[in-house]
Amino acid sequence: MNNFDDLFEQQPQPEATEKPEPQKEKPKKQWWQIREEKQRKEAYATLDRVFGAFSEGHGDMKAYLDTQSRFPFHSARNAILIGEQCPNAKRVGGYKEWASQGVEILEEEKRLPIIILEPGKAYRREDGSVGQNFYAKEVFDISQTTARDEAQPQVSYDDRLLLKALISNSPVPIRAVEELPGQGRGAMFDPEQNAILVKKGMDAPDIFRCVSLELANAQLARSNAEYSRETEGYKAYAVSYMLCQRYGVEAGGYNISRLDGVLQGQDPKEEIPAALTDMRDTFKEINGRMARAMGLSRAGRQKEQER
Structure with missing residues (x-):
């Protein structure tokens, strides 16, 4: 052995290392x-x-x-x-x-x-x-x-049947009265009587429009204890309009364009979807009661699935 051989013998041997397992490719x-x-x-x-x-x-x-x-x-x-x-x-x-x-x-x-x-x-x-x-x-x-x-069949509804369906299973009683406070009002919710008061002598479309508005307010208040008619009454207005559209009641008097800005400044991720969902859920609830009262099956009304 020459003088250099021991240098090689003393070199530390590399430690054995485990080879990492190859990563599995995500399926395409x-x-x-x-x-x-x-x-x-x-x-x-x-x-x-x-x-x-x-x-x-x-x-x-x-x-x-x-x-x-x-x-x-x-x-x-x-x-x-x-x-x-x-x-x-x-x-x-x-x-x-x-x-x-x-x-x-x-x-x-x-x-x-x-x-x-x-x-x-x-x-x-x-x-x-x-x-x-x-x-x-x-x-x-x-x-x-x-x-x-x-x-496609054109559906029309008898006025009396339509109004009877509208007030069917109402969350509050509905009563006819001779006069109402406030000029031009056809219906109003009276908290003291816990009832919707309807002025006598109106024609069917007017009754439908004003009663559907009050019913929507009552339904919204029933669904949300914090509901405020002063700040959220536009939701009931929208629901009343949708009910008129669905059942062929003249809705030309509704000024829906004024609702375009009612959600201005609200959070587009949470508040605005929630407000539109309130409208939809209230409309669906009242529409469902009406359909059942008129004996309409869901399949007969519209062949679509809930989503």
Whole structure:
């Protein structure tokens, strides 16, 4: 051994190290997953734009209310999405819903679906609260199907039946009186009597308009103990308008444009969606009572699913 051999023998040997396990590649998304994600993002972008417009004081309340009046079983968000994509939509359904009725989506319309948001699985956040996932769903209006040229039945309601249905199962009693305080008032809620007082001698459309307004106020107050007619009465006004639109009662006297700025300055993420949901839920509740009183089944009224 020469004088240098021991230098090599004394060199520390490198410690054996475990090779890291190769990271598993995430499975590639399928084409339909990519499309659904894109549609969902676009739907949320549309809602952000509409809520933002209301917050800035130039939203289109009439457009929303007109659509919601035709789709009481859809959420406020989905009514907005339907109205933005197909303003004149009358009745929507997915592929399976239309197929179950023997109706096909027109080939040229299959690439032009209306995108709504369908609730998925709930999940629990880190703070313990429960969240809700949503995914995009494609639906199509009847105008996009083979049923578009079929004659749609025109429904008209007897005035007496309509008024009877309106006051059916009212949250408060409704009484006819000779006169009411205040000029031009046809109906009013009297807290002392806990009743809606209706002036005698009015015609049916006037009764429907003024009583539906008071009923909406009573329903909103019943649903929310903090409801204030002074600051939130516009919600009842909107509900009354939607009921008129749904049942063919003349609504030309409603000044809906004044509601375009009523949400100005409110939070577009929380407050504005909540206000529109209050309107929708109250409308749905009163509309549901009316439909049951008139013996209308949900399927007979409108073949659509609640979302």
